[in-house]
Amino acid sequence: xxxxxxxxxxxxxxxxxxxxxxxxxxxxxxxxxxxxxxxxxxxxxxxxxxxxxxxxxxxxxxxxxxxxxxxxxxxxxxxxxxxxxxxxxxxxxxxxxxxxxxxxxxxxxxxxxxxxxxxxxxxxxxxxxxxxxxxxxxxxxxxxxxxxxxxxxxxxxxxxxxxxxxxxxxxxxxxxxxxxxxxxxxxxxxxxxxxxxxxxxxxxxxxxxxxxxxxxxxxxxxxxxxxxxxxxxxxxxxxxxxxxxxxxxxxxxxxxxxxxxxxxxxxxxxxxxxxxxxxxxxxxxxxxxxxxxxxxxxxxxxxxxxxxxxxxxxxxxxxxxxxxxxxxxxxxxxxxxxxxxxxxxxxxxxxxxxxxxxxxxxxxxxxxxxxxxxxxxxxxxxxxxxxxxxxxxxxxxxxxxxxxxxxxxxxxxxxxxxxxxxxxxxxxxxxxxxxxxxxxxxxxxxxxxxxxxxxxxxxxxxxxxxxxxxxxxxxxxxxxxxxxxxxxxxxxxxxxxxxxxxxxxxxxxxxxxxxxxxxxxxxxxxxxxxxxxxxxxxxxxxxxxxxxxxxxxxxxxxxxxxxxxxxxxxxxxxxxxxxxxxxxxxxxxxxxxxxxxxxxxxxxxxxxxxxxxxxxxxxxxxxxxxxxxxxxxxxxxxxxxxxxxxxxxxxxxxxxxxxxxxxxxxxx
Ligand code: PRX
Numbered sequence: 158x159x160x161x162x163x164x165x166x167x168x169x170x171x172x173x174x175x176x177x178x179x180x181x182x183x184x185x186x187x188x189x190x191x192x193x194x195x196x197x198x199x200x201x202x203x204x205x206x207x208x209x210x211x212x213x214x215x216x217x218x219x220x221x222x223x224x225x226x227x228x229x230x231x232x233x234x235x236x237x238x239x240x241x242x243x244x245x246x247x248x249x250x251x252x253x254x255x256x257x258x259x260x261x262x263x264x265x266x267x268x269x270x271x272x273x274x275x276x277x278x279x280x281x282x283x284x285x286x287x288x289x290x291x292x293x294x295x296x297x298x299x300x301x302x303x304x305x306x307x308x309x310x311x312x313x314x315x316x317x318x319x320x321x322x323x324x325x326x327x328x329x330x331x332x333x334x335x336x337x338x339x340x341x342x343x344x345x346x347x348x349x350x351x352x353x354x355x356x357x358x359x360x361x362x363x364x365x366x367x368x369x370x371x372x373x374x375x376x377x378x379x380x381x382x383x384x385x386x387x388x389x390x391x392x393x394x395x396x397x398x399x400x401x402x403x404x405x406x407x408x409x410x411x412x413x414x415x416x417x418x419x420x421x422x423x424x425x426x427x428x429x430x431x432x433x434x435x436x437x438x439x440x441x442x443x444x445x446x447x448x449x450x451x452x453x454x455x456x457x458x459x460x461x462x463x464x465x466x467x468x469x470x471x472x473x474x475x476x477x478x479x480x481x482x483x484x485x486x487x488x489x490x491x492x493x494x495x496x497x498x499x500x501x502x503x504x505x506x507x508x509x510x511x512x513x514x515x516x517x518x519x520x521x522x523x524x525x526x527x528x529x530x531x532x533x534x535x536x537x538x539x540x541x542x543x544x545x546x547x548x549x550x551x552x553x554x555x556x557x558x559x560x561x562x563x564x565x566x567x568x569x570x571x572x573x574x575x576x577x578x579x580x581x582x583x584x585x586x587x588x589x590x591x592x593x594x595x596x597x598x599x600x601x602x603x604x605x606x607x608x609x610x611x612x613x614x615x616x617x618x619x620x621x622x623x624x625x626x627x628x629x630x631x632x633x634x635x636x637x638x639x640x641x642x643x644x645x646x647x648x649x650x651x652x653x654x655x656x657x658x659x660x661x662x663x664x665x666x667x668x669x670x671x672x673x674x675x676x677x678x679x680x681x682x683x684x685x686x687x688x689x690x691x692x693x694x695x696x697x698x699x700x701x702x703x704x705x706x707x708x709x710x711x712x713x714x715x716x717x718x719x720x721x722x723x724x725x726x727x728x729x730x731x732x733x734x735x736x737x738x739x740x741x742x743x744x745x746x747x748x749x750x751x752x753x754x755x756x757x758x759x760x761x762x763x764x765x766x767x768x769x770x771x772x773x774x775x776x777x778x779x780x781x782x783x784x785x786x787x788x789x790x791x792x793x794x795x796x797x798x799x800x801x802x803x804x805x806x807x808x809x810x811x812x813x814x815x816x817x818x819x820x821x822x823x824x825x
Contacts, residue, residue: 188600265504305354328480559698
């Protein structure tokens with residue numbers, strides 16, 4: 158692990174931040190969770206989680222809250238049985254709330270909207286469940302979902318949950334290759350996709366990537382995707398070879414015609430709910446497994462507590478794509494289990510014009526809004542004139558997720574978007590944690606720009622040294638979670654050993670979960686999460702592995718060796734910077750080599766991984782043991798003075814790299 162010391166000086170600026178925002182009286186007075194919950198949860202954790210589990214409908218109650226005997230393999234709500242889809246849909250209809258809007262869907266083209274009530278959602282989910290069964294999907298089979306942000310994405314996920322078929326949603330921005338590796342890894346039987354979706358005002362195709370991915374699957378395992386279920390969204394031409402009758406099926410042919418009657422079966426609390434792929438420190442993405450009972454308890458509890466949800470009056474909006482864990486926990490399972498009314502938006506924030514998000518908040522009178530710092534920073538850049546044109550007085554709580562929020566962005570968000578009325582909850586969590594772990598509570602905790610504050614009631618975390626000693630206030634170290642939690646990942650799909658090694662080996666003696674993040678406790682003991690301490694980057698709140706991008710680069714015939722680092726970027730938090738050594742026979746690579754390589758990464762992984770910058774270099778800085786010194790490369794990429802090179806095998810290498818950079822020969 159190339160440890161970036163969390164003790165480094167980057168903190169000093171942050172810690173000068175002394176602005177404080179008290180919870181508004183109106184929120185504090187009626188807050189769902191009050192300050193007493195912290196002690197109550199800590200004094201009897203199991204009882205606290207049992208209380209939260211009462212939020213759900215169980216067809217059979219559990220006999221034991223937590224079985225941690227086989228740690229790190231947890232079982233929560235042992236013996237309990239439930240259906241996630243029933244909990245997100247049917248029970249609200251049965252309670253007389255069938256006419257309540259579950260989703261105000263807003264398409265990217267103007268006036269392309271659709272409202273779905275809970276009763277309608279129940280019918281749609283039931284029809285999709287029946288159609289999947291007809292396509293041969295059985296309990297336990299995996300179904301991949303590769304869809305734009307349309308209602309069918311939510312319907313498809315809930316239909317899978319309803320029949321106990323774990324879904325794996327692949328972000329629509331991933332390439333055919335990335336999709337193929339995920340299909341192979343979890344051996345998906347069926348893929349649900351669309352002809353395309355709307356992005357920045359134009360239809361953008363999806364189905365061709367599925368066709369290409371299918372040709373690439375099963376090379377080693379022999380596995381084959383049996384059926385592809387296709388939603389017609391854009392109506393774009395699929396081309397002559399774009400349809401295979403033996404595999405492809407239109408959604409409107411099989412789902413729209415299916416029966417809306419489907420009785421959900423109750424599954425064991427530990428039945429797999431979904432697999433979500435995320436980047437780790439090796440080239441192979443990790444399939445994070447979440448199971449049913451604990452995950453639903455964790456997401457519904459946190460959505461209720463951290464956003465102080467008042468299901469009868471709030472209009473909630475999470476801008477995340479369903480292709481990421483935030484979309485799973487805080488667009489699908491948390492809000493729907495809580496019977497919330499929410500907005501779902503298909504497109505980009507600037508289509509067809511820059512005020513689109515604020516227009517949606519105004520039109521639907523959104524009260525709770527959850528987005529990522531990278532989006533906030535890009536709005537800041539455009540200036541407040543745009544949001545100032547809209548009436549956003551309905552907003553009462555704002556949330557931030559995915560990366561550290563810099564104090565300036567936090568204050569702008571609160572001030573310009575929230576009119577200084579709204580608490581900002583900076584929520585720290587991960588694909589692996591499934592639910593928000595560290596966050597202020599909007600009616601209890603005062604806001605401190607840049608700090609995620611303290612673990613929420615029921616969660617236990619600490620910042621520790623390499624040896625596992627808790628650091629004193631004012632110091633930094635590694636973030637650990639010291640107690641299991643209900644929505645924790647259960648394993649890495651098909652790789653229990655990697656699960657142990659990645660998360661549980663570093664603090665094996667203590668039995669703590671190692672989050673891979675550096676953090677600091679300030680003088681009040683509040684937490685500041687600083688970012689990854691491993692070879693994982695965070696670009697616009699999305700996780701990317703340096704190794705994964707390096708392997709994409711070296712798969713290009715002209716590339717001999719590549720090193721990738723995440724360099725600081727004003728807009729995206731971090732940006733991908735690559736240093737590439739070309740093969741001798743490639744000469745100087747040709748005039749367009751940089752663009753060629755950037756596009757190659759895009760093709761191999763997806764647009765989000767496309768390097769901001771590629772430098773063609775003659776050598777890479779390595780330690781005597783041959784390990785690439787990324788810290789030095791990061792210095793070059795961030796235009797800093799190059800750091801200490803005493804462990805470098807050949808320190809002239811850095812001079813060569815710096816000279817190359819100064820000549821500007823290889824930047825885009
Ligand atoms: O480094 C942390 C950062 O995002 C990582 C988790 O990424 P992912 O699994 O893709 O999940 C993103 C959505 C939960 C963390 O290890 N991160 C996430 N939220 C924050 C954060 N860093 C600082 N502050 C946050 N609020």
